[in-house]
Amino acid sequence: MPKTYEYSFGSVRAREKYLFTNADIEAMLSFNSIKELKAFLRDKGYGEGETVDEIIRSNRLETFEYLKSIVPDISVFDVFLFPNDAHNIKSVIKGLLSGSEYKNLCLTPNTIDFSAIETAVKENNYSLLPEGFSDSAEKAYETLAHTTDARKADAYIDKACMKMQLEKAKQTKNEFLIDYVSTEIFYRNVKVALRACKTGADEEYCFDALFDGIDAFDVKKVVSVLKDGIEALKDYFSSVKAYSCPEAMEKFSSSPSEFEKFTENLLMKKAKKACKKSGSGPEAALGFYIARLGEEKAIHIISVGIETNADKLLTRERLREIYA
Numbered sequence: 047m048p049k050t051y052e053y054s055f056g057s058v059r060a061r062e063k064y065l066f067t068n069a070d071i072e073a074m075l076s077f078n079s080i081k082e083l084k085a086f087l088r089d090k091g092y093g094e095g096e097t098v099d100e101i102i103r104s105n106r107l108e109t110f111e112y113l114k115s116i117v118p119d120i121s122v123f124d125v126f127l128f129p130n131d132a133h134n135i136k137s138v139i140k141g142l143l144s145g146s147e148y149k150n151l152c153l154t155p156n157t158i159d160f161s162a163i164e165t166a167v168k169e170n171n172y173s174l175l176p177e178g179f180s181d182s183a184e185k186a187y188e189t190l191a192h193t194t195d196a197r198k199a200d201a202y203i204d205k206a207c208m209k210m211q212l213e214k215a216k217q218t219k220n221e222f223l224i225d226y227v228s229t230e231i232f233y234r235n236v237k238v239a240l241r242a243c244k245t246g247a248d249e250e251y252c253f254d255a256l257f258d259g260i261d262a263f264d265v266k267k268v269v270s271v272l273k274d275g276i277e278a279l280k281d282y283f284s285s286v287k288a289y290s291c292p293e294a295m296e297k298f299s300s301s302p303s304e305f306e307k308f309t310e311n312l313l314m315k316k317a318k319k320a321c322k323k324s325g326s327g328p329e330a331a332l333g334f335y336i337a338r339l340g341e342e343k344a345i346h347i348i349s350v351g352i353e354t355n356a357d358k359l360l361t362r363e364r365l366r367e368i369y370a
Contacts (some may be wrong), residue, residue: 261289337369
């Protein structure tokens with residue numbers, strides 16, 4: 047049977063009943079040991095593995111293989127995979143330069159074969175990488191090799207990743223995906239700017255790290271305001287009406303963790319609104335993948351809470367909105 051979005055829509059709707067519910071989250075919150083959490087995940091058929099991370103990885107790969115089997119154009123998911131590619135490139139460069147282990151740090155699924163990244167870095171042949179990453183990877187390597195400035199090296203690759211994500215989203219011509227990716231990149235830029243302001247980063251770093259492809263994010267203006275300190279920067283972002291930024295900055299003033307939670311919930315709300323009732327196009331499949339990513343976040347927060355013996359109320363407060 048040829049793969050069509052009509053078929054994928056029906057298949058995904060049938061699978062959505064296996065997504066986590068609020069009752070599942072409450073059940074996981076009640077556990078006092080990682081053993082209980084792992085048993086629950088296995089009983090739910092979530093994944094296999096000896097550790098929570100292995101179980102999560104198992105589910106992520108199974109989910110992606112499932113989507114590949116039903117979606118006519120799996121490349122619409124590249125916007126979610128490019129950050130894994132960026133992470134892998136950074137890991138290989140740092141590992142080879144420091145002589146430390148890096149292969150176990152590989153994130154999947156991805157669009158660039160891990161061995162291709164190794165070959166490109168070892169042979170100093172960055173043309174083996176996709177065009178979007180080739181120049182940034184070479185700059186990152188040279189920066190680390192000659193200055194050991196890991197933050198600047200990372201900035202080159204992260205900025206290239208944002209550009210590739212936005213370009214791919216626009217190529218799909220899917221309004222939801224363009225809005226989702228634009229929102230995510232906007233707030234990645236905001237976080238970079240806030241962090242740069244707090245650490246006193248120089249102007250050169252800011253221009254290297256901030257991506258100028260989002261209309262609502264004026265890089266030149268942000269860099270000029272950034273010099274005046276964190277309060278001035280917060281006031282400026284509070285005046286930017288796009289992407290609910292004033293409300294986000296209220297959360298940031300409360301606490302950085304509340305800000306992080308707000309931005310992630312904003313993205314999940316966009317996915318739920320656009321994807322849960324969609325009857326055509328890739329939205330249903332995209333929503334399912336985003337739902338699984340949200341579940342990973344919930345499991346991670348709960349497992350950390352268990353391992354650190356954190357107050358359960360505090361763990362609950364850290365949880366993000368889920369898709370179901």
